[in-house]
Amino acid sequence: MLPPKILEVLGISSSDELFDEIPEAARVKGLDLPCGLAESELIAEIDAILSKNKTMDDMPTFLGGGVYRHFIPALVNEVLSRSEFYTAYTPYQPEASQGMLQALFEYQSFMSELTGMDAVNSSMYDWSTALGEAALMCSRIRRGSTFLIARSVSPERKAVLKTYLRGIEAKVQEVNCDRGSGRLDINDLRSKLGEDVFGVYLENPNYFGVLEEEVDEISSSIGETPFVVGADPLSLAIVRPPSDYGADIVIGEGHHLGTGPNFGGPLLGVFGCRKEHIRKMPGRIIGSTVDAAGRMAFCMTLQTREQHIRRDKATSNICTNEALMAVAANAYLATLGRDKLITIANLNVEKAGNLSQRISKIAGFESPIFKASHFNEFVIRCPKPVDAVGRALIGHGVHGGIQLKEDFPEFGEAMLLAVSELHTEEDLKALVRGLEAIR
Amino acid sequence: MTYRQASYDEPLLFEIDSVETCTGDPLSSTKIPDKLKRKSLDIPNLPEREVMKHFVRLSQMNFSVDSGFYPLGSCTMKYNPKINEQIARDRRATCLHPMQDESTVQGSLQIMYELEEMLCVIGGVDAVTLQPAAGAHGEFTGLQIVRAFHEDRGEHRKEVIVPDTAHGTNPASAAMVGFDVIELPSKNGRIDCDALRSIVGDNTAALMLTNPNTLGMFEEDVLEVAKIVHDAGALLYYDGANFNAILGRTNPGKMDFDIVHFNLHKTFSTPHGGGGPGAGPVGVRKELEPYLPVPRIMKEDGRYRLSYDHPKSIGKVRAYYGNFGVLLRAYAYIKSNGGDGLCEVSTRAVANSNYLRNRLESVLELPFGGKRMHEFVLSGDKLKGKGIRTMDMAKRMLDYGVHAPTIYFPLIVGEAIMIEPTETESVQTLDGFVSVIESIINEPAETVRTAPHNTSVRRIDEVRAARDLIFNYKSLVEQRQREEGRKDLAGR
Numbered sequence: 001m002l003p004p005k006i007l008e009v010l011g012i013s014s015s016d017e018l019f020d021e022i023p024e025a026a027r028v029k030g031l032d033l034p035c036g037l038a039e040s041e042l043i044a045e046i047d048a049i050l051s052k053n054k055t056m057d058d059m060p061t062f063l064g065g066g067v068y069r070h071f072i073p074a075l076v077n078e079v080l081s082r083s084e085f086y087t088a089y090t091p092y093q094p095e096a097s098q099g100m101l102q103a104l105f106e107y108q109s110f111m112s113e114l115t116g117m118d119a120v121n122s123s124m125y126d127w128s129t130a131l132g133e134a135a136l137m138c139s140r141i142r143r144g145s146t147f148l149i150a151r152s153v154s155p156e157r158k159a160v161l162k163t164y165l166r167g168i169e170a171k172v173q174e175v176n177c178d179r180g181s182g183r184l185d186i187n188d189l190r191s192k193l194g195e196d197v198f199g200v201y202l203e204n205p206n207y208f209g210v211l212e213e214e215v216d217e218i219s220s221s222i223g224e225t226p227f228v229v230g231a232d233p234l235s236l237a238i239v240r241p242p243s244d245y246g247a248d249i250v251i252g253e254g255h256h257l258g259t260g261p262n263f264g265g266p267l268l269g270v271f272g273c274r275k276e277h278i279r280k281m282p283g284r285i286i287g288s289t290v291d292a293a294g295r296m297a298f299c300m301t302l303q304t305r306e307q308h309i310r311r312d313k314a315t316s317n318i319c320t321n322e323a324l325m326a327v328a329a330n331a332y333l334a335t336l337g338r339d340k341l342i343t344i345a346n347l348n349v350e351k352a353g354n355l356s357q358r359i360s361k362i363a364g365f366e367s368p369i370f371k372a373s374h375f376n377e378f379v380i381r382c383p384k385p386v387d388a389v390g391r392a393l394i395g396h397g398v399h400g401g402i403q404l405k406e407d408f409p410e411f412g413e414a415m416l417l418a419v420s421e422l423h424t425e426e427d428l429k430a431l432v433r434g435l436e437a438i439r
Numbered sequence: 440m441t442y443r444q445a446s447y448d449e450p451l452l453f454e455i456d457s458v459e460t461c462t463g464d465p466l467s468s469t470k471i472p473d474k475l476k477r478k479s480l481d482i483p484n485l486p487e488r489e490v491m492k493h494f495v496r497l498s499q500m501n502f503s504v505d506s507g508f509y510p511l512g513s514c515t516m517k518y519n520p521k522i523n524e525q526i527a528r529d530r531r532a533t534c535l536h537p538m539q540d541e542s543t544v545q546g547s548l549q550i551m552y553e554l555e556e557m558l559c560v561i562g563g564v565d566a567v568t569l570q571p572a573a574g575a576h577g578e579f580t581g582l583q584i585v586r587a588f589h590e591d592r593g594e595h596r597k598e599v600i601v602p603d604t605a606h607g608t609n610p611a612s613a614a615m616v617g618f619d620v621i622e623l624p625s626k627n628g629r630i631d632c633d634a635l636r637s638i639v640g641d642n643t644a645a646l647m648l649t650n651p652n653t654l655g656m657f658e659e660d661v662l663e664v665a666k667i668v669h670d671a672g673a674l675l676y677y678d679g680a681n682f683n684a685i686l687g688r689t690n691p692g693k694m695d696f697d698i699v700h701f702n703l704h705k706t707f708s709t710p711h712g713g714g715g716p717g718a719g720p721v722g723v724r725k726e727l728e729p730y731l732p733v734p735r736i737m738k739e740d741g742r743y744r745l746s747y748d749h750p751k752s753i754g755k756v757r758a759y760y761g762n763f764g765v766l767l768r769a770y771a772y773i774k775s776n777g778g779d780g781l782c783e784v785s786t787r788a789v790a791n792s793n794y795l796r797n798r799l800e801s802v803l804e805l806p807f808g809g810k811r812m813h814e815f816v817l818s819g820d821k822l823k824g825k826g827i828r829t830m831d832m833a834k835r836m837l838d839y840g841v842h843a844p845t846i847y848f849p850l851i852v853g854e855a856i857m858i859e860p861t862e863t864e865s866v867q868t869l870d871g872f873v874s875v876i877e878s879i880i881n882e883p884a885e886t887v888r889t890a891p892h893n894t895s896v897r898r899i900d901e902v903r904a905a906r907d908l909i910f911n912y913k914s915l916v917e918q919r920q921r922e923e924g925r926k927d928l929a930g931r
Contacts, residue, residue: 036777050531052546084498099501109911125572159755167617264537264759266716287904307611317611320573323714337484
């Protein structure tokens with residue numbers, strides 16, 4: 001029912017008159033959906049559905065590959081619950097949106113410190129689309145038809161990259177990783193570099209959790225070709241920033257800085273670059289300036305790169321991004337601070353190393369299969385088909401890691417295990433017991 | 440006027456005093472090999488009390504839907520029901536890894552499967568993917584499908600037509616997928632079928648259209664447009680940004696569109712998060728289903744599973760399955776409204792828009808006659824004589840505790856002011872907005888030109904931001920040092 005005042009001002013008697021420009025042939029009479037639910041009914045119905053899920057809290061889970069379960073300080077949830085942040089739109093009117101703008105500027109500052117990049121944008125959808133956009137950005141920096149990526153890149157990200165490169169009809173070529181160390185095979189890289197290569201992408205730590213120790217050699221081999229590095233920002237608390245070894249663009253996933261795994265979305269695509277490439281960068285970027293009274297203030301800047309101004313000449317089509325996730329990351333980093341962040345990163349390395357060693361003692365298992373330094377993940381090889389191992393573990397109330405067999409058949413019955421500071425001694429024991437039972 | 444936005448000289452986090460937290464540097468005890476070990480990390484250690492105060496103050500310096508009227512045209516800033524937030528924050532929704540065994544995520548898969556079904560009904564389409572993370576990402580996905588469809592038939596159509604009133608994302612998405620963009624000039628604010636006939640042809644891959652268009656006008660010739668496009672062998676794409684206007688009255692399928700994206704963060708009330716996350720599911724008619732991204736969600740014998748075996752699929756457009764947190768909120772919204780409730784949404788949205796338009800068209804100019812749907816575009820041209828530009832007017836609105844409408848868009852209207860009140864605003868709020876505009880018009884031009892006066896900060900120097908390129912605290916400090924240095928030199 002419309003309020004009488006509206007009907008009166010519009011001079012109509014029925015709401016149908018509002019829609020009479022819709023041609024008869026295109027009209028529908030209502031929606032064939034069930035009746036609306038009262039709040040209490042809605043809660044009960046969704047509760048019943050969600051109770052069919054088993055969370056990472058319910059069973060020790062060792063899945064990673066870019067999405068992780070880390071500790072979330074209570075403060076972060078409190079900040080994310082401020083509806084002044086979450087019910088705002090993109091800050092098109094900066095004078096009324098200083099809170100969001102300053103929070104995003106702080107996020108950019110934290111990420112610049114971690115990655116070493118001069119400019120970090122205020123977010124992309126996720127790591128995979130950040131990779132797609134990074135490759136497109138490389139094609140704006142340098143001509144060529146081939147984008148080189150390490151074989152040790154997540155299959156999810158490879159698949160998305162392929163879709164993003166379709167528009168410029170470029171091809172993706174893989175550089176092998178060394179079978180013993182899991183690190184990039186530098187000789188293979190050198191043999192594949194050439195005039196037609198417009199960018200090189202390497203992850204550090206790579207998809208197998210292996211730290212690429214030879215980054216300086218890799219960087220000097222790559223030379224002037226745009227170099228994109230993907231990294232877990234948490235690892236950058238203790239690992240050299242990619243700027244140190246020549247990265248032009250740094251990307252990564254940041255959802256685990258303050259939010260849960262979210263069943264894979266929303267995530268937080270981190271994207272930063274060196275100063276000289278800033279005008280070729282995709283995404284929203286917040287700059288500092290002053291107001292008419294000379295006070296510190298913030299606004300979106302370099303908008304002339306963006307779709308609402310440049311239309312088909314824009315550096316990207318991105319409009320809505322993951323701003324609230326960036327606020328979460330900001331609150332997370334601010335709450336933990338330097339020392340706790342480093343401590344957590346260290347704890348991840350230690351726990352992963354500890355678990356890896358314990359598994360190596362189980363008969364039939366090889367762990368880790370790569371003789372290298374790892375961050376929070378490592379690959380094991382199982383004596384039985386890995387899918388059967390995964391199922392057996394679930395039977396023991398434990399969820400194993402990502403099964404690599406389909407995407408990396410060369411490693412056999414391999415499983416990628418991720419550990420975080422949240423895994424308890426009991427969790428690790430449960431996994432070890434589950435694996436011991438497999439014979 | 441009594442409105443005042445909170446205004447603190449809130450320091451950056453990095454300017455708050457850092458405290459000692461432990462003896463010895465944890466960086467020195469790390470087990471990272473020397474070649475890769477980080478040497479320094481410049482991040483403060485802050486007391487939690489200071490951090491919380493900081494963020495509360497920042498939040499108070501941020502206008503939002505929950506703070507007041509937000510008539511940002513084309514953005515559908517409706518109220519976001521709180522029950523959806525409560526539901527979406529459930530651990531059983533947030534604490535799932537996307538690679539978990541299907542047997543452990545049946546609840547989430549069920550929600551996604553049912554949401555797809557409901558969007559099929561709402562959109563009049565046969566199949567939906569929930570993966571795109573935003574409206575523009577939906578366009579990207581839809582246009583990949585366009586490309587795959589034509590290539591599958593051995594055709595390499597290179598052109599995508601977009602009207603001159605289209606959202607900027609339309610041409611940007613088309614270019615990203617490798618298409619050439621052809622702009623279609625509008626006539627009296629609508630599609631000109633003759634102009635369309637003259638540019639459509641063998642090389643046309645698709646026409647992208649939003650209906651109602653960005654002027655808030657319904658494209659009455661939509662069925663004729665569809666025929667022209669289809670006769671040329673091209674596809675018709677529906678930009679769902681303005682779906683709030685048509686819920687339950689018509690749908691893209693019924694209007695003969697082939698592909699549609701939905702903006703769940705507009706029509707289906709999921710909050711915008713200050714810029715995101717959103718979700719831009721894409722729906723298609725049967726013929727295009729094989730091209731949808733993988734994985735698809737299937738239901739067999741009451742069990743849900745993810746299916747990757749779709750050889751004609753465009754592949755993946757993002758990692759995993761979509762912004763589940765956003766999908767769940769939209770699911771809850773549709774469930775609580777039901778079919779009838781959603782019809783009331785569009786009815787009230789269009790009524791509110793027409794009410795405001797009726798009350799404002801004598802105050803400012805309304806280019807192009809005729810009816811309007813969920814939004815309308817006024818021109819501020821006649822205020823130019825008083826020395827007031829639309830930008831000034833928009834800034835002055837902020838002083839009254841109202842968010843400014845979208846301005847300078849669409850591009851075909853001079854000094855454009857694009858107003859979308861949405862269905863959730865009361866007549867009292869709409870009347871208040873009319874009073875605000877009437878007051879501003881009668882104010883001294885100087886007051887308006889120097890606005891805003893009551894926000895956290897005064898008018899911002901955006902030109903300086905684009906010149907200085909200061910994107911982080913470190914650069915800001917360097918800039919301050921340079922300025923200090925200059926002052927010292929000048930003082931000598």
